[in-house]
Amino acid sequence: MKGWSKRVTLMAANMLLVAGAAGCSNSASTNGAQGVVQLTYWNMWSGHWEDVVKSLVDQFNKTHPHIHVNVLSIPTDGETKLLTAIVAGDPPDVFTEWSPYIGQFADKDALMPLNQFMTGKYKDVLNWLYPVAANWGTYKGKLYGLPWTMNSLMLYYNKDLMKQAGLNPNDPPKTIQQLDADQAKMWKMSKKGAVQQIGFYPNNYEQWMPTWNVNVFQNGQYQMENNPQALSLMQWISSYSKYPYDQVSGYLQTFTTNSVDPFSMGKEGFYINGMWEIPTIQQYNPKMNYGVVPLPAPPGGNSDVTWINGNYNEIPKGAKHPQQAWEFITWLSGYDNEAWAAKSDPQGGWIPPSPKVTAEPAYQKWLNQNPLRKPFVNLMLNPKDGITPVTPVTQLFSQNLSDAVNYVLQGQKSAKAALASVQQTSNQALKTQG
CATH class of the missing domain: 3.40.190.10 (Periplasmic binding protein-like II)
Incomplete structure (x- = not known):
């Protein structure tokens, strides 16, 4: 993990801040119901958007009795607190990112490459995504951030x-x-x-x-x-x-x-x-x-x-429940869950990460309610679209x-x-x- 040792010293002083922010340990694995995996999910939304995301997580919890996602909003200095938690050995299971840190995190071995989870029902995740969205979450040929909601300009x-x-x-x-x-x-x-x-x-x-x-x-x-x-x-x-x-x-x-x-x-x-x-x-x-x-x-x-950017979900290195975290983030993105995503993405005015969600009747109905929406989505398939x-x-x-x-x-x-x-x-x- 090149360069990582220098970061450890710099972040050690912040570890107590993360513990205080989290308000609980990530080490718990049940909530009193046998076999229920507890996922810790951090994001940086606040205000109205925090409520929107919590409502989506509530829907996941209701439909996945074997997993319970606990949401924590960290609207200030989220990336630093995430890296500090990784160094401390107690990271969340999922972190939503929208700033361009993915290459830095991946280079420091702070994130799990997601390709390892693309087996069985998940084998087609990369082909399912808009190509430009996949590129935006990729570093050195591996996907480290699963696109969730996309922005085009x-x-x-x-x-x-x-x-x-x-x-x-x-x-x-x-x-x-x-x-x-x-x-x-x-x-x-x-x-x-x-x-x-x-x-x-x-x-x-x-x-x-x-x-x-x-x-x-x-x-x-x-x-x-x-x-x-x-x-x-x-x-x-x-x-x-x-x-x-x-x-x-x-x-x-x-x-x-x-x-x-x-x-x-x-x-x-x-x-x-x-x-x-x-x-x-x-x-x-x-x-x-x-x-x-x-x-x-x-x-x-x-x-x-x-030019494309948006929100993507990461599984930090050291996450306690990576397989369940992967199940959660693919569900949020709409993989094998397109009909739900087609109804939820309009809540944020979001562009889906996949053309298969875009093609769903519910999403098309929403696009057609305002003809100015559709051009933003149509641009997503141009092979000359770009990212930073x-x-x-x-x-x-x-x-x-x-x-x-x-x-x-x-x-x-x-x-x-x-x-x-x-x-x-x-x-x-x-x-x-x-």
Whole structure:
């Protein structure tokens, strides 16, 4: 377990925190009923979402008398507490993850590879998944995270703002050139330079990588500085440095503080988000006239593609009941349980991890209730869809890349210098991991 010994010392001080958070030991195997296996399940949801997940677990417990799942919400610093529990030899049986830590955890031998459970009735799990979903949970050829609920991204466009800007609301941008030209007509600034309305602001690099055909990880290293596609994408983002960074950031923050976004409030022309934006609009601005299209493509780029992320379930190394944990997480994902998943996934506005769940009548009925939902699901089968490469330093890479975007939008670094910094720090971290 390379590099693991250093982590033990760092985490030892946190072990009592985990014991306190858990509130109970994972070592119990019965709840008073002979033969009932007690599973400990940790996740990081809180508020409304915590209740949704608990309701799903309750349904599992009612239909699986030989297993009882005990849920614990750890909304703060969940990954650190998980790794601490693994070192202490008392991890949960299942952990739900949505941050890009899977490569780091797997590289440190902190997770069980799930391929070992794919026998008998479970032999077709990999073929059952959307290919891009399977890739997203895979590290060095082994599946370490079973996809549960998926997210795909599209470009939302406000038809009323397009019309006000003199644009055809039935002709949303399909190319980068059209997006740049259309959004430029929508910005509104006060006489004092304060932002009052946004056309579009590209402050995320990763979500554009499939559209720009960017492959940032090649031959075991990050390659960005002299990567033509990677550089072209960052240069395009840097073109938006003409807008005042501080004013734009402050404007966006006012919405984030209130758990909304400027698009849902009718103050942004174009916005990239997942299917969960639809209920946000329904709640805060139900009369909005809007649509969705795939992300516009640059010359030579990929059309009708998307970037994928979501939630996946892991079985930590040292879990007391891995076979029952596997039974639980496959049930949640909908494997051999498609009809149930087709009814439960809409509760979160989720895209299933498998086309077989998507094809179920209940899920199709839900999609058809709002025609804007279906395009998000249709994109899932494009073989050119992409993910952020799964490596031992994906989380660090993503943070470095986010910082680099901010630097170019502020005009503090050129596109090439920003990418060179991301490449250097990420590759150095890879060497340290080794």
